[in-house]
Amino acid sequence: MxxxxxxxxxxxxxxxxxxxxxxxxxxRGRAIVITSGKGGVGKTTTTANLGAALAAAGAAVVLVDxxxxxxxxxxxxxxxxxVRHHVLDVLEGAVDVDGALVTDKRVPQLRLLAxxxxxxxxDVDTEAFRDLVTSLRERFDYVLIDCPxxxxxxxxxxIAAADEAIIVCTxxxxxxxxxxxxxGLLGExxxxxxxxxxxxxxxxxxxxxxxxxxxxxxxxxxxLGVVTDAPDVIVSTNRGEPVALDxxxxxxxxxxxxxxxxxxxxxxxxxxxxERSFFEKLFGGRP
Amino acid sequence: MIxxxxxxxxxxxxxxxxxxxxxxxxxxxxLSLAPEVVESLKxxxxxxxxxxxxxxxxxxxxxxxxxxxxxxxLANIPVLAMKARQAPRPPEPPSEPPAPPAPEPPPxxxxxxxxxxxxxxxxxxxxxxxxxxxxxxQGSRPRRKRRKATSQPATAT
Numbered sequence: 094m095x096x097x098x099x100x101x102x103x104x105x106x107x108x109x110x111x112x113x114x115x116x117x118x119x120x121r122g123r124a125i126v127i128t129s130g131k132g133g134v135g136k137t138t139t140t141a142n143l144g145a146a147l148a149a150a151g152a153a154v155v156l157v158d159x160x161x162x163x164x165x166x167x168x169x170x171x172x173x174x175x176v177r178h179h180v181l182d183v184l185e186g187a188v189d190v191d192g193a194l195v196t197d198k199r200v201p202q203l204r205l206l207a208x209x210x211x212x213x214x215x216d217v218d219t220e221a222f223r224d225l226v227t228s229l230r231e232r233f234d235y236v237l238i239d240c241p242x243x244x245x246x247x248x249x250x251x252i253a254a255a256d257e258a259i260i261v262c263t264x265x266x267x268x269x270x271x272x273x274x275x276x277g278l279l280g281e282x283x284x285x286x287x288x289x290x291x292x293x294x295x296x297x298x299x300x301x302x303x304x305x306x307x308x309x310x311x312x313x314x315x316x317l318g319v320v321t322d323a324p325d326v327i328v329s330t331n332r333g334e335p336v337a338l339d340x341x342x343x344x345x346x347x348x349x350x351x352x353x354x355x356x357x358x359x360x361x362x363x364x365x366x367x368e369r370s371f372f373e374k375l376f377g378g379r380p
Numbered sequence: 381m382i383x384x385x386x387x388x389x390x391x392x393x394x395x396x397x398x399x400x401x402x403x404x405x406x407x408x409x410x411l412s413l414a415p416e417v418v419e420s421l422k423x424x425x426x427x428x429x430x431x432x433x434x435x436x437x438x439x440x441x442x443x444x445x446x447x448x449x450x451x452x453x454l455a456n457i458p459v460l461a462m463k464a465r466q467a468p469r470p471p472e473p474p475s476e477p478p479a480p481p482a483p484e485p486p487p488x489x490x491x492x493x494x495x496x497x498x499x500x501x502x503x504x505x506x507x508x509x510x511x512x513x514x515x516x517x518q519g520s521r522p523r524r525k526r527r528k529a530t531s532q533p534a535t536a537t
Contacts, residue, residue: 266402273406300393307399311406 122153122230125237128254128279130271132242132252135290138326140297141169141377142345143259145335146352147181148203152234155194156209157226158240159218161217167207170289171333181209184221190228199338204233213249218272244278249369256302257284259355260314262301263291269311276312288313288351291322294368305365318363406443418442425455434461 106128124138126142140156148154156182158166167173177191183206197203206229219244229236238255241247252258258279262272270286279285289305296302303318320326329336337348353359389399392400408418422442422495429435 251410266398266405269402270405270409274409297395300395303398303402307395311402 099127101325102131106263111259116254122234123236123257124226124230124242125257125259126159126240126252127237127259127261128240128248128251128275129242129261129268130244131263131268134261135320136238136261137165137169137327138330139259139261139288139290139320139348140237142335142337142348143355144203144235144237145170145197145200145351146337147235147237148200149199149338150349150352150356150358152321152356153202154205154231154235154237155204155205155229155234157229157236157238159217159238161208161212161214161247162210163241164208164210165174166239167195167205167329168333169320169330170197170205170335172205172207175377176205176207179207179209180222180225181216182346184218184281185226190225199334208288214241214245216249217246219246219253222250222339223254227380240256244275248275248278252283255283257319258286259317260264260285260287261314262287262308262312264289264297264305264308266303269303272312276314285314287312288317292319292366294366298368298370316342316363318347318356319365320347320351321366328353411444417451419425421457425458429457430462433463436460 118214118255120282127143128137134228135159137158139328144154144156154169156166158164159180160166161181164179167176174194176194178188180193183190194204194206197205198256204296226236226238236254238251260276262268262273278284287309289308292305293302309316321344323342324340325336325342325344327344329339329345335348336342336345337352339345350359350363354363408415422440425442426435426437426440428435430437439456439458441454443454445454
């Protein structure tokens with residue numbers, strides 16, 4: 094239990110190695126906010142899995158839970174028992190940032206900065222939060238910020254420090270409408286890309302669900318990837334083990350590919366999962 | 381198979397319905413016209429048209445529609461009867477219809493046309509009661525890579 098809070102000092106994270114390297118401006122890490130507007134579309138799950146996939150691929154990653162008051166990133170990652178301090182402790186100077194970062198033992202390149210559970214979003218000073226993220230960018234390759242639902246103070250805090258945004262959208266009318274609103278609020282300054290989450294190709298084929306193209310005909314965003322609605326995600330969340338670390342899982346593979354697109358190591362455009370037609374199934378054709 | 385028959389008998393798929401509903405709701409979101417503003421616009425429209433013809437206020441419908449690259453305002457206002465030529469004029473100078481409510485100055489003007497008059501669905505463009513007046517709707521917020529509304533007035537169907 095002494096090891097519950099693992100200090101970043103002395104660990105050979107790539108982000109820290111960079112500190113000694115040339116100009117900090119040229120080598121700064123990336124701050125990416127994962128947002129959606131609507132709640133319950135899978136922001137936290139996406140943040141956890143992209144963080145795990147990026148870290149597993151060798152990058153130094155810190156996940157910051159900006160959902161103060163409704164903290165969940167810790168439990169999705171299975172790190173809830175090891176959180177001792179949270180982001181407000183850091184912002185208010187009660188503990189330094191290394192004292193609050195939790196290292197994921199499965200993927201030591203992955204750290205978590207948990208949100209405060211018993212505080213409110215209005216307690217977070219936007220400027221201080223921005224400075225914290227900026228300081229984390231100096232040490233990590235990726236700072237992924239899990240944005241709360243809504244477009245109020247918590248959203249403003251979460252996007253303030255990020256120069257890239259990933260919109261998570263499910264193929265339903267309310268999620269698309271909210272995503273459209275959020276895209277407008279993010280402004281032109283940031284790079285904004287899209288992940289369509291919980292797609293059910295069989296329903297799309299039957300005309301019972303909006304397709305990826307339908308969603309993006311409205312949002313007009315570069316597509317990072319598509320994640321299907323798979324039981325693996327539910328099971329992995331139950332266990333607190335990111336599905337992206339499960340080499341056998343198809344949906345885990347989808348997250349890993351998205352991570353590669355973020356890193357720029359995969360440049361092909363994302364494949365949109367399709368349900369095979371009756372005849373394709375019958376004759377074993379490819380979709 | 382059920383879907384096949386539904387399609388055969390012209391019932392749209394639920395995803396098509398979702399697309400259409402999204403299209404309409406986003407249109408109104410981008411116009412930033414609050415429902416009460418639309419209601420007020422409708423009320424004023426009826427008031428103006430009532431000076432000339434007797435309309436069925438209950439059956440009036442005002443909506444916005446995306447057409448190619450512009451947004452059109454469609455007003456479907458059933459006419460019950462023509463008013464006599466010498467019908468009393470309203471107290472205010474009736475030459476111009478009153479401007480629609482415009483709480484904010486539009487950053488980007490969107491052309492709209494009042495069209496679709498006279499309850500009968502077969503009403504053609506020659507129907508005398510057609511009121512066609514370009515109106516300035518409220519501007520939408522600037523968007524990224526979005527279809528831009530042009531400032532040319534839309535034509536009525």
